[in-house]
Amino acid sequence: MSLRQKIAYAGRHYTPTWKYGFNLKSTMAYLLDHTEPTGEAARILSELNQNGIAISSVDKLLPNSSLFGELCDQVDQLEHSFGPQLEEARLAANHDTESPKTFIFKLLGETPVLDPESVYARFALQPEILQIANAYFGMLTQLRYYNVWHTLASQSRARESQLWHRDREDHLILKLFVYFDDVDEGAGPFTYAPGTHRKGPIKQEPQTFIEKGVQRWQDEQMIPIVPADKWIQALGKKGDIVFADTRGCHKGGLARTKDRLLYTCLFTSPTSQVAELFNRPRHIPVPTDKTQAFALTRG
Template identity: 50%
Template structure:
């Protein structure tokens, strides 16, 4: 049973006002002083995110032809060739449902707890201004980059399990994940699916009924449908180059591929005060950044309210 102080602190972390202006005061004030609100496609994405908790765009429109997408795509293709044997072995276990918690239906290129090179294209893609501007404007503060990875999701004949079922992520009150499709993703390739309005800025406050899967709360489609009608779910199918921003503290699921595979890059951001265990480590020293958005994004550890930049 947590102590009274701990319980009060947990409640304050779940309250949008104390979360932002208490635990994250420093990054909030610094962002308010310095950062300009982006316009164009980024502005539309932020509006959709604020209202729905999800926004779908693409690399041409948002990144304005950023060469980083092509470098990312080429680097993933190289890794796929290098890892071909291991990927094939993993593919053969995709229907293994016995080992819950290991997500046998996907191959994580950088493993469970990535060790990332800050100069790699995978990190640089996440830290480019067009991405950080959207993420920081959504949070209204400078945020921390928490991890990135590349996934190949395999076809499976087994029923939906783990992250293929509805759930919330728990690392923070707001969590922004950016998914970039590296192949065309149709219904059969397990698109990301989101229940709009279930994020903390959203209007849908009721919680679906759930069951316990290996200690994690999951809901099936019928349980979710009682809270958000299926015709309102965002089923993020899209061609290669589709970019999805989603606050995954809202209800989501994905990766239930039945007829085709899905290849994607994703990165994740939380507030600097998020108490969740670290999800990655750096493989070499992070270059000192002049840009405060990058300086905060690459902080080595969690920071409290008095963060100064």
């Protein structure tokens, strides 16, 4: 890494330069005009700030929205149409530990097409959700990914995102996981070490090992940093929503006895360096709401 690259890297990982340098435009746009979250959205925001994770539900956060019902209908159809492929994927999940993440079947494909009119985009861009994302970052954020993950129960050793790690898309990251079925211990719940996000108090890093170029760590390496009885396991019911800053330490998807089916989406700052995760058509219909329109633009 050259000196210039090192300075740029440090700037991206230091809150004031990340926020008021790289992301000044979106920070100012947010400061000049935004709606503060209230009620359940405010509670989620406060827990996210404190712990890096907050769990809510469609009933609590979005009581007047019909989009979860629409999402469930679409996902039912996808599950039905992918029936045979899911059974093939189940075999691979148990035997092929070399290919990436064979334990997750992505119903919208590896690189989903960004379609603002789809229920997948409309769900993520609901005002309550966007208000939480923007307030957490303190700037206007962008929607960088959505998909539906069918995690396949398997007996293979824990690997990749089933082991503790931090995501690297940005300085702060916000992911949502919305459950289509109840998630118990056997369904490989998402698990989080509270306080290990950038806004949190825990700065000590666990001892790591490298798996396919990525730093990961086992439970024994996580325990000295955050004891196991403090870990937050996102067990839940159909319709529950997990909000997590996945820059903090987390793991999940080690399903042993039951598959897990969820919708996920990702928000970052506009200047996140992550590669494009959508297949982005050249022209997309842009919503009239300027916060939603900003969330869908790139750059």
